[in-house]
Every structure is written in structure tokens, then in C-alpha cells.
Amino acid sequence: KQNFLVIGLGRFGSNVAKVLYENGHDVLGVDNEASEVQSIIDQKLIADAIQLDCTDANNLKKLDLDKFDAAVVAIGSSIEGSVLVAANLKEFGVNKIIAKASSTMHGKILERLGVDTIVYPEAEMGRSVARQLLGLNFLEEFALNDNFSIAELALPKKYAGQTMLETDIRSEHHLNILAIRRSGGHFSVSPSANTSLQKDDYLLVLGTGEDIGNFKAVDS
Amino acid sequence: KQNFLVIGLGRFGSNVAKVLYENGHDVLGVDNEASEVQSIIDQKLIADAIQLDCTDANNLKKLDLDKFDAAVVAIGSSIEGSVLVAANLKEFGVNKIIAKASSTMHGKILERLGVDTIVYPEAEMGRSVARQLLGLNFLEEFALNDNFSIAELALPKKYAGQTMLETDIRSEHHLNILAIRRSGGHFSVSPSANTSLQKDDYLLVLGTGEDIGNFKAVDS
Ligand SMILES: Nc1ncnc2c1ncn2[C@@H]1O[C@H](COP(=O)(O)OP(=O)(O)OP(=O)(O)O)[C@@H](O)[C@H]1O
Ligand SMILES: Nc1ncnc2c1ncn2[C@@H]1O[C@H](COP(=O)(O)OP(=O)(O)OP(=O)(O)O)[C@@H](O)[C@H]1O
Structure with missing residues (x-):
């Protein structure tokens, strides 16, 4: 059983959290908006969600970060927010960091910070939808x-x-x-x-x- | 060789357009922001892009819509815009419409309008990233x-x-x-x-x- 931290509970983050939880793992969901935290709790997508601004290193410190196998930074529309959170997690030595990026430059910054995996959801899905339209979706091995x-x-x-x-x-x-x-x-x-x-x-x-x-x- | 209309040249739409074009098909990219149109032209992602507000049926009429094999509505942050464009395309009898939705309710509205395929990029990528994290090898759809x-x-x-x-x-x-x-x-x-x-x-x-x-x- 693994332990995951998901920061940012928008459409991308809440779905990451939900699937990890559905598969029997421990998930802590964090968002700085109370409404987002409440929504994920009401929908029972995961068991544990708290409100916290993760750009603040002091806030993150309260989270016993060593226990997490990986952290997902799912903040898209604020490059500053995403980058600060990723930098904080790196500072605290979190094992593995996955982050979504809203643009190539955003992604490059995250790479330089040492984020392990960078995801471009809208771009990747755009390519995938085009291939489906063309019947080009060959199942790779x-x-x-x-x-x-x-x-x-x-x-x-x-x-x-x-x-x-x-x-x-x-x-x-x-x-x-x-x-x-x-x-x-x-x-x-x-x-x-x-x-x-x-x-x-x-x-x-x-x-x-x-x-x-x-x-x-x-x-x- | 097919002919595609892509409305909305954000991250999702521009990638749909680019892959269709790279595969040898004709693509007309449309956006109501001149900057987006210019950007896709400058980057040479596709050959033809014009500025047009597609919520206006009179604008769409100028586009000889019969020639398109399919249209992609790639407008996320304005449900009103997305829904109006989809409704217009339906009115003009466009063969096949694919649209991205920003929420389940947005998607339901598009379904009721008769949109053929609805895509939830952020949600789908969120689930896919979670499964990659878990090394889950059940073939998801x-x-x-x-x-x-x-x-x-x-x-x-x-x-x-x-x-x-x-x-x-x-x-x-x-x-x-x-x-x-x-x-x-x-x-x-x-x-x-x-x-x-x-x-x-x-x-x-x-x-x-x-x-x-x-x-x-x-x-x-
Ligand atoms: N500093 C922060 N600390 C914690 N959560 C944050 C912080 N900044 C943003 N968030 C949360 O991250 C979530 C996702 O961020 P945002 O909506 O900007 O990205 P998005 O890429 O548009 O999201 P989606 O996943 O829906 O596409 C939001 O719910 C937001 O409240
Ligand atoms: N009525 C319209 N006619 C044509 N283009 C439009 C219209 N409304 C919005 N757009 C364009 O659609 C594009 C995508 O829309 P928007 O940015 O709202 O969605 P998004 O889901 O956040 O995009 P992304 O694909 O980057 O995730 C924008 O470039 C915008 O200018």
C-alpha cells in the first residue's frame, strides 16, 4: 500500500487522487480553496483532504512529507504557484514528484527544478484525439x-x-x-x-x- | 485526404489541428483571438488559420461547412461559447462533431445537442497518470x-x-x-x-x- 500527496484538486488532480484511492492506496488531497476541498470530500472521491496553501513552506512542513511515496503537483493556471510548490517539495526531499505543466516553458522550469515527470494533459489528449479521428490509434505493445x-x-x-x-x-x-x-x-x-x-x-x-x-x- | 475544421486553438485544439495536418490532411484552424491565430501561423503548425467568432452563425456560414469531414470544438473555459458553437455546427449539418468538455454538466449539454464525441482531457489524463504511477497493467479503454x-x-x-x-x-x-x-x-x-x-x-x-x-x- 502506497501513500500519495496530491496538491491541487482541479479536474486533473482530483482524478489522479481518485484513481490512486480507488486502487487501495492512501491519498492526501490538498487545495488552497476550501470549496475544492469540500467538493472532493462531499463526492467521497478520497478519504482525506485538507485546505492548505502549499506555496508556503511552513504549511508544507506540517505534512510529514517523508511518508509519501510520491507527490503530484496539479496546479495549472498559476505557473508561480506550481513552481513554488514543486520547489518546496524538492527542498523537503520528497521522493518522487509528478507535475502538470500548462506550457512548454512552464514544463522546462519544472524540469530544471528536478521534477521527475512532467505531464501536458491538454496537449497529449489533443494529439490522441486527432489520432483517434484518423483511425491511427494503433495499440502499442x-x-x-x-x-x-x-x-x-x-x-x-x-x-x-x-x-x-x-x-x-x-x-x-x-x-x-x-x-x-x-x-x-x-x-x-x-x-x-x-x-x-x-x-x-x-x-x-x-x-x-x-x-x-x-x-x-x-x-x- | 480529409478536411477538418478545428475551432479553438488553445493547447488542446492546436495539438488536434497539428497532428491532423502532419498526417497529410487539410485543416482549417479558427480562433476568435488574433494572437492565437498568429501564433499557430508563426509556429507553422498548420497551413490555414483565420480569426472568427464562431458563436456567430453568420460568421460560420462563410466557411462552406459542407466540405468538412469533421469539426472539433476545442473551447474549454467558456461553456456558453462551446455550446453555441456546437449548436451552430449542428444547425448547419456538419457531419461529425467532436467537442471537449470542461465538466460533466458541460459534457451532458453537448451530448443533448447531438455532439458525436465528447472528450474530457484533464480528467482522462488524470486517471491515466494515476495508473502509470501504480504500474497498473489492466488495459484501460x-x-x-x-x-x-x-x-x-x-x-x-x-x-x-x-x-x-x-x-x-x-x-x-x-x-x-x-x-x-x-x-x-x-x-x-x-x-x-x-x-x-x-x-x-x-x-x-x-x-x-x-x-x-x-x-x-x-x-x-
Ligand atoms: N498554492 C496552492 N496550494 C494548494 N492548491 C492550489 C494552490 N494554487 C492552486 N491550487 C489549486 O489547484 C487546483 C488546480 O489549479 P488550477 O485550476 O489553476 O489548474 P488547472 O490546470 O486549470 O486545473 P484542472 O486540473 O482543472 O485543469 C485548484 O483547485 C486550485 O485551488
Ligand atoms: N467563440 C469562439 N470562437 C472561436 N474561438 C473561440 C471562441 N471562444 C473561445 N475561443 C478560443 O478557443 C481557445 C480555447 O479556449 P479556452 O482557452 O477557453 O479553453 P481551454 O480549455 O482552457 O483551452 P486549452 O485547450 O488550452 O486547455 C482559445 O484560444 C479561445 O480564444
Whole structure:
């Protein structure tokens, strides 16, 4: 069970806090606005939330910062506030600091302060939405556990025109083809033995990380 | 080659526009602030950007809206502005509208207006950052394109003990079960009709975002 500090309970921060808490970890939510603190308590998103201005180092000192595994600074619209809080946390030797940045320059400042991970929510979601719109959301290799991963892979040329049965993808490469993404955007799910593979197909596969790696190396 | 209209060139909108453009499509970026328009032109993120207040239907009329495959409304901090623009686009029969919402109520209003896809960037990124922090490797809903997503979902209690054939997951919920993650960490891939479902199973499913959302609501 881990212990997290989330400073700033806006849309981003409250969602970080909520998911950490839902997964059984201890979360302390902090905001300098009483209304935000009350709202997260009323909605029962997390168990512990207090009002505190974290730009004030004396305030932060009261928080027994050593016990936290990580702190999230979720203050966007005040670069000054975000940077002061991050600097304070760094001063107090907090293990791991994640901060959201509202602009590239804001992010650069946080980097120079030694913040471990910087997040640009609006920019990252903008890119992701554009890719979804274009049907470009290929699932990069995702580890389901430390054995199996799923991944979406371009069909190696040599299989174009073959049926599922004719390929060696299962016998040789030990990969399960969960679905085939056709170039029209259509999906052929749990394809049968006689489903044929086409030139611009992408295969949604399940297998070990190693088998996926070997398959990617085929004709590339 | 597609043609996209992006209204609102803040961090989210400018990134949507930029990725669409980088992928070879035509993009018209619109913002009512001259400074935002100039900035996106100076940075060469897209080729075409104009200043226009899109809450004014007469302004929008000048834009030959029929030629766009989709429009993205990327206005966050003014619910009135976002909603008026979305309503105007709907009136003019724009094919497909994607809009970002700054709150659940804002999102509900956009839904009632008939907006096709609603995005909550800060909330979604907050959840994603929390899961990264926890190294959680259940595949959260991943949009493969703007129709289909895959997701790993806890088995609703009512299905425990049923066979695949006995459940209504396909017939009622229109979800394809690509694989079942058993509590041992073992996977049952492309499960057959007589595979039985067990209490702590997680289902790797493929379906529309809406069907996945409805399924998540079963017995929770
Ligand atoms: N010095 C501070 N100490 C504690 N909390 C703060 C401080 N400054 C700002 N906050 C809180 O952080 C929260 C998020 O900040 P803000 O609204 O500026 O960022 P945002 O990026 O717009 O938020 P969102 O996550 O909703 O996108 C607010 O609820 C605000 O009250
Ligand atoms: N009626 C309108 N017509 C055109 N553009 C508009 C209109 N209203 C707002 N905008 C523009 O939309 C952009 C984004 O809006 P705003 O800054 O309110 O949202 P935001 O959600 O905070 O943005 P971000 O994407 O940076 O998170 C701004 O550049 C703004 O000038």
C-alpha cells in the first residue's frame, strides 16, 4: 500500500487522487480553496483532504512529507504557484514528484527544478484525439502482466494473401491473433482459420513480449 | 485526404489541428483571438488559420461547412461559447462533431445537442497518470479508432459460473470477448462457446465506446 500527496484538486488532480484511492492506496488531497476541498470530500472521491496553501513552506512542513511515496503537483493556471510548490517539495526531499505543466516553458522550469515527470494533459489528449479521428490509434505493445502483452502490428508482407491457417503466425511465432484491423477501419474479430490476410492489415495479437519482438523483426 | 475544421486553438485544439495536418490532411484552424491565430501561423503548425467568432452563425456560414469531414470544438473555459458553437455546427449539418468538455454538466449539454464525441482531457489524463504511477497493467479503454475500443473489464458478478454461450455479453452488450484473464494470470484467448466464466475474471473486450460504457455499469 502506497501513500500519495496530491496538491491541487482541479479536474486533473482530483482524478489522479481518485484513481490512486480507488486502487487501495492512501491519498492526501490538498487545495488552497476550501470549496475544492469540500467538493472532493462531499463526492467521497478520497478519504482525506485538507485546505492548505502549499506555496508556503511552513504549511508544507506540517505534512510529514517523508511518508509519501510520491507527490503530484496539479496546479495549472498559476505557473508561480506550481513552481513554488514543486520547489518546496524538492527542498523537503520528497521522493518522487509528478507535475502538470500548462506550457512548454512552464514544463522546462519544472524540469530544471528536478521534477521527475512532467505531464501536458491538454496537449497529449489533443494529439490522441486527432489520432483517434484518423483511425491511427494503433495499440502499442501493452504488457498485460509480466508474461503476456498485446500489440497491434503491421502484417509482414509475406503473409499477404494467405489464410489464417496457411500462416505460421501461431505455430511458428506463438502469437494469438485476436483481431485484424482492415484498411477500411473494419475489424475482423477472433478470425477463423479461413479468414484471409490482406496487404494493409494490422494484427491485434496476444503473446509474450519476446514473441512479439521476434515477429516485428519479420521482413522489416 | 480529409478536411477538418478545428475551432479553438488553445493547447488542446492546436495539438488536434497539428497532428491532423502532419498526417497529410487539410485543416482549417479558427480562433476568435488574433494572437492565437498568429501564433499557430508563426509556429507553422498548420497551413490555414483565420480569426472568427464562431458563436456567430453568420460568421460560420462563410466557411462552406459542407466540405468538412469533421469539426472539433476545442473551447474549454467558456461553456456558453462551446455550446453555441456546437449548436451552430449542428444547425448547419456538419457531419461529425467532436467537442471537449470542461465538466460533466458541460459534457451532458453537448451530448443533448447531438455532439458525436465528447472528450474530457484533464480528467482522462488524470486517471491515466494515476495508473502509470501504480504500474497498473489492466488495459484501460483504448480507442482503436473513433468507433471501436478495446478494454479490460472486471466480470460483472451475475455472469460468474455461466458459459460464454449462456451470457448475453455478445447478444445484449454487443461486445466481442477477445480473451479472458484468469485470476492465476493465465489467458484464455478467443474463448469458445462453452468456456465458463469465473468470479475474478477480467474480460478483454472489443466494442464501441458506448457499449463498453454500458457494460461497465452492469452490477456496479
Ligand atoms: N498554492 C496552492 N496550494 C494548494 N492548491 C492550489 C494552490 N494554487 C492552486 N491550487 C489549486 O489547484 C487546483 C488546480 O489549479 P488550477 O485550476 O489553476 O489548474 P488547472 O490546470 O486549470 O486545473 P484542472 O486540473 O482543472 O485543469 C485548484 O483547485 C486550485 O485551488
Ligand atoms: N467563440 C469562439 N470562437 C472561436 N474561438 C473561440 C471562441 N471562444 C473561445 N475561443 C478560443 O478557443 C481557445 C480555447 O479556449 P479556452 O482557452 O477557453 O479553453 P481551454 O480549455 O482552457 O483551452 P486549452 O485547450 O488550452 O486547455 C482559445 O484560444 C479561445 O480564444
